[in-house]
Each structure stands twice: as structure tokens, then as C-alpha cells.
Amino acid sequence: MDFFTYHNGELHCEEVPLSRIAQEVGTPVYVYSQRTLERHAQVFTQAFANLNAMICFAVKSNSNIHILRVLAEQGIGADIVSGGELYRALKAGIPREKILFAGVGKKADEMEYALSEDIFMFNVESMEELDLLQATAKRLNKTASVALRVNPDVDARTHPYISTGLKENKFGIPMESALESYRYAHSLSCIRVRGIHCHIGSQLTAIEPFVDAFVIIKNLVRELLSENIPIEYIDMGGGLGITYDQEKPPLPTELAAAIAPHLKEVPCRLILEPGRAIAGNTGAFLTRVLFTKDNGSRKFLIVDGAMNDLARPSLYGSFHDIRPAVVREGNTEVVDIVGPVCESGDFFAKNRPLPPCHPGDILSLMSAGAYGFTMSSNYNSRPRAAEVLVSGDRYRVIRQRETYEDLTRLEELS
Numbered sequence: 001m002d003f004f005t006y007h008n009g010e011l012h013c014e015e016v017p018l019s020r021i022a023q024e025v026g027t028p029v030y031v032y033s034q035r036t037l038e039r040h041a042q043v044f045t046q047a048f049a050n051l052n053a054m055i056c057f058a059v060k061s062n063s064n065i066h067i068l069r070v071l072a073e074q075g076i077g078a079d080i081v082s083g084g085e086l087y088r089a090l091k092a093g094i095p096r097e098k099i100l101f102a103g104v105g106k107k108a109d110e111m112e113y114a115l116s117e118d119i120f121m122f123n124v125e126s127m128e129e130l131d132l133l134q135a136t137a138k139r140l141n142k143t144a145s146v147a148l149r150v151n152p153d154v155d156a157r158t159h160p161y162i163s164t165g166l167k168e169n170k171f172g173i174p175m176e177s178a179l180e181s182y183r184y185a186h187s188l189s190c191i192r193v194r195g196i197h198c199h200i201g202s203q204l205t206a207i208e209p210f211v212d213a214f215v216i217i218k219n220l221v222r223e224l225l226s227e228n229i230p231i232e233y234i235d236m237g238g239g240l241g242i243t244y245d246q247e248k249p250p251l252p253t254e255l256a257a258a259i260a261p262h263l264k265e266v267p268c269r270l271i272l273e274p275g276r277a278i279a280g281n282t283g284a285f286l287t288r289v290l291f292t293k294d295n296g297s298r299k300f301l302i303v304d305g306a307m308n309d310l311a312r313p314s315l316y317g318s319f320h321d322i323r324p325a326v327v328r329e330g331n332t333e334v335v336d337i338v339g340p341v342c343e344s345g346d347f348f349a350k351n352r353p354l355p356p357c358h359p360g361d362i363l364s365l366m367s368a369g370a371y372g373f374t375m376s377s378n379y380n381s382r383p384r385a386a387e388v389l390v391s392g393d394r395y396r397v398i399r400q401r402e403t404y405e406d407l408t409r410l411e412e413l414s
């Protein structure tokens with residue numbers, strides 16, 4: 001459920017008409033609904049409350065510090081993948097004891113930063129990484145709490161670019177060597193083994209892959225415990241999908257119910273790292289129609305947003321619902337919605353039926369709250385979009401639109 005709805009033919013975010021934001025802040029612009037964000041955080045947290053799960057939001061999905069602050073107020077922690085995300089999480093007031101550091105390629109300076117901030121846990125993905133963490137912790141006279149990320153070889157049945165739990169993927173430690181890797185980790189003086197981590201992919205719309213992976217992990221945990229290797233936490237990562245189009249992903253309560261009987265069999269606390277399920281449907285991306293163009297066989301709407309602002313359609317062929325901010329009467333037309341970037345891959349939708357649109361009209365690309373702004377770039381020297389947070393009948397800019405000066409600021413060397 002979200003709070004983007006039409007009133008009298010005008011699309012609103014909570015009580016604010018999107019056309020007003022477009023007019024006052026300009027386009028392209030990301031608009032987030034605080035009420036939706038809070039609701040999603042609460043629904044997710046409550047679904048797993050009986051299981052006493054720790055919820056760490058995947059900062060990569062939306063890293064604006066104002067969004068993170070809203071989530072921190074809901075008691076949510078952070079799953080980070082870089083020093084930059086750690087900086088943001090701390091700045092947003094996420095308590096260090098709720099911060100997990102994941103990722104296949106952590107650098108020594110990032111480990112040093114995280115160790116000096118005493119974060120909760122590192123999710124380690126290779127033995128070389130473990131050695132570097134041991135050496136770094138030793139140098140700083142610290143102990144690093146660790147979970148090893150294992151790769152259960154389970155098919156998440158999602159887009160291949162965001163499937164991470166198959167043997168062919170770069171993520172995690174293979175199941176065959178997991179036991180041996182844990183024994184080694186347990187022997188290191190500055191490593192405290194505390195958990196096990198697994199994340200099989202993103203935008204999952206079936207429950208079975210989660211359960212299959214959980215059962216594999218549970219069995220491994222039993223083996224580890226029998227060797228007196230202490231596993232206090234099972235971190236199942238993120239991955240729960242959302243509805244972009246017609247998908248019917250499991251509800252958080254359904255996922256909780258499916259995992260609960262297995263979790264009972266081991267003395268571990270559950271950790272989850274949702275990104276999209278919390279942030280995805282809290283955001284919309286607004287773009288203005290610049291021109292229309294009919295080349296005889298196709299009709300194009302050329303808009304002022306582009307693949308640099310919202311990469312998902314170009315990158316994965318993803319579907320985002322597109323709604324006019326103000327609905328015009330008239331016959332539906334089938335159009336390609338494309339941006340100004342010099343690539344044919346710069347499109348938001350192809351062959352999409354839309355009500356009639358004219359230059360100046362505002363279109364809203366829905367479900368853009370996760371992996372939207374965070375994946376944006378300055379390609380074609382396009383300043384990145386502004387971000388706005390709506391609460392009730394008010395809104396505030398939570399990230400200013402970049403300027404031309406911002407584009408060259410770091411190149412001014414003398």
C-alpha cells in the first residue's frame with residue numbers, strides 16, 4: 001500500500017499534488033512519501049516481531065540521510081556495502097550496534113573505518129577478505145564480529161543481474177568449503193564468529209527460494225554448533241520483491257510464517273536486510289514531457305529525465321508504471337517514453353499505452369524509491385535530480401538539484 005493517489009484527476013503524494021512539486025522544485029525530481037515509508041517499515045518490523053528479528057535496511061537501495069533518519073526513528077538498522085554508506089548511516093543517526101557491513105570487495109581503509117566505529121558485524125565473503133580483516137583488526141587492537149556469507153546455490157528466479165545465490169555468482173563462500181572456512185575464522189585471534197549470512201537475490205516473487213536457502217543454512221548452523229562454533233545470528237539478507245506491474249510477491253507476514261518453524265530449530269536470532277520491500281513503493285520519479293515525435297512507425301514522448309536519473313529500465317528492462325500527474329481526456333496512445341541521453345537504451349518504457357500527453361505535461365514513474373536515485377549518475381554531464389520528502393500536506397527538498405558548478409567542482413585543481 002502506498003500514498004500516491006488521484007484526487008479529481010490529479011495525482012497526489014499524500015496531500016500534495018505532484019504537479020505542484022514539479023512546478024516549484026523543477027524536474028526531474030524524486031518524490032518520496034514519508035507516510036508510506038513509515039508504514040512499510042512498521043509492516044515489515046511487525047511481521048517479524050514475534051521472531052525478534054533485527055531489521056537492517058539495505059542502504060544501497062536508498063541512501064538519502066533524511067530517508068535513513070525516518071527509518072532510524074522506526075528502530076531500523078543499516079546494511080551497508082561501503083565506507084560511504086557507513087558515513088551516511090552514522091550521519092543519519094543509525095546506531096553503530098545496528099550496522100552490518102556486507103560486500104565482496106571491502107578495502108582495508110573501509111574495514112579500518114568500520115572497526116574504529118565499532119559496528120555490529122562484518123559479513124565476510126572470502127578467505128582473503130577474512131585475512132585482511134584479521135590483520136586490520138589486529139593493527140587497531142580490535143576484535144571484528146563476523147558472519148560468513150555462504151552461497152547456498154539456490155535459484156532466486158529473478159533477473160540474472162540481481163540473482164546472487166547461484167554457484168556461478170561472485171557472492172559468498174561455496175557450501176563445500178563453508179565448514180572449513182568457519183573453522184579457520186574461529187581460529188583467528190581478532191575475529192569473533194557470531195553469525196552466518198546469505199542473500200540469494202533481489203526482487204524475489206516466490207517464497208520457496210527463501211525457504212530452500214533457509215533450510216540449507218539451518219543445517220549448516222547445526223553442524224557448526226556441533227563443532228562449538230558459535231552462531232548467534234542467521235542473516236537471511238534482503239530480496240523480498242514488490243509489485244511494479246502484476247507481480248504478487250509474498251507479504252512480509254507470509255515470509256515470516258514460512259521461516260518461523262525452521263528458525264525454531266536453531267538457537268539463533270534472525271537478521272533481515274530489506275531494501276526494495278521498504279523503500280521501493282515509497283518513491284516516484286517525476287519527469288516533464290519536452291517534445292512529442294512521430295516517425296511514422298512509432299510515437300515518442302521525449303522527457304527531461306533519462307537513464308542517468310533512473311537506470312532500471314535501461315539496465316534490466318524493468319517495468320515502472322507511468323502515470324500522468326494530471327489526466328487528460330482523450331484516446332489512449334501507444335508511445336515510447338525516452339530521455340535526452342545519446343543512447344538508444346535511454347528509455348523508460350516502450351509501446352506503453354498512455355492517455356494523451358503534450359509538451360509540458362508531468363509524468364510520474366512509480367515504484368522508484370529503491371535503486372532509483374542511488375543508481376543515478378552524471379552521464380552526459382546531466383546534474384543529478386533533486387529529491388523531495390512529502391509528509392501530509394507539506395514537502396521539503398531533501399537533496400538539492402545539482403548545479404553545473406557541482407559537475408566540475410572536483411576538477412578545479414588549481
Ligand SMILES: Cc1ncc(COP(=O)(O)O)c(C=O)c1O
Pocket residue numbers: 058061079102103199201202203237238239240273274275276277370
Ligand atoms: C547483501 C545484500 N543485502 C540486502 C540487499 C537488499 O536487497 P533488496 O533490496 O532486494 O531487499 C542486497 C541487494 O540485493 C544485498 O546484496
Ligand SMILES: N[C@@H](CCCC[NH3+])C(=O)O
Pocket residue numbers: 060162202203312370371375
Ligand atoms: N539494482 C537492482 C537491485 C540490486 C540489488 C543489489 N544487491 C535493481 O534495481 O533492481
